[in-house]
Amino acid sequence: MNHQPFRDWLLSEEKLSADQTLALQEHLQSCEFCRQTEISWLEVESTFHKIPQAQPPPGFTNRWQAHLSEYLEHKRKRRSWIIIGLNAAIVIVLLGLLTSQIWSLIQAPGPFIVSWFTRLFTMVTIYYTLEDLLLPFSWSIPFLAYVGLFFLVGIISFISVLWLATYRKLSFARRIL
Numbered sequence: 001m002n003h004q005p006f007r008d009w010l011l012s013e014e015k016l017s018a019d020q021t022l023a024l025q026e027h028l029q030s031c032e033f034c035r036q037t038e039i040s041w042l043e044v045e046s047t048f049h050k051i052p053q054a055q056p057p058p059g060f061t062n063r064w065q066a067h068l069s070e071y072l073e074h075k076r077k078r079r080s081w082i083i084i085g086l087n088a089a090i091v092i093v094l095l096g097l098l099t100s101q102i103w104s105l106i107q108a109p110g111p112f113i114v115s116w117f118t119r120l121f122t123m124v125t126i127y128y129t130l131e132d133l134l135l136p137f138s139w140s141i142p143f144l145a146y147v148g149l150f151f152l153v154g155i156i157s158f159i160s161v162l163w164l165a166t167y168r169k170l171s172f173a174r175r176i177l
Contacts (some may be wrong), residue, residue: 006034010041 009016016024027035028035105112133147 006031007037010034010038
């Protein structure tokens with residue numbers, strides 16, 4: 001005989017429907033095993049209800065809250081020192097890099113100056129190339145509109161890259177969980 005649904009009903013704390021209650025009562029009249037299970041379960045429940053609930057010692061809540069606030073304060077201080085240490089390490093590394101760059105600039109300023117003039121001439125060349133490309137349209141659109149359009153395209157590109165990076169990071173984090 002299959003006792004499983006009846007045992008589940010006996011041990012469950014959910015309210016049974018009228019049909020389930022009737023089927024359980026009929027089964028308990030004919031099945032000694034399930035009747036013993038019901039009697040044992042009722043004894044266990046009554047024993048649980050007779051046992052007094054343990055009470056914490058006086059002042060436990062106050063001590064626990066004081067310990068918690070002390071722990072959180074210690075954790076906050078530790079994080080602060082870690083952040084200060086990381087910032088100090090970053091500053092030291094950046095100062096080291098800056099010092100090495102300045103030292104190499106002082107020792108041989110020629111390549112540095114040539115590099116900056118090359119960049120400047122490249123930017124001027126790009127500007128004049130764009131001006132030559134857009135010259136046929138210059139009668140209809142003012143120059144500042146071109147500059148604004150150039151910056152608008154740059155901003156849209158930056159926001160697109162930022163959005164893609166954020167999307168990738170968030171979707172990757174959700175896959176881990």
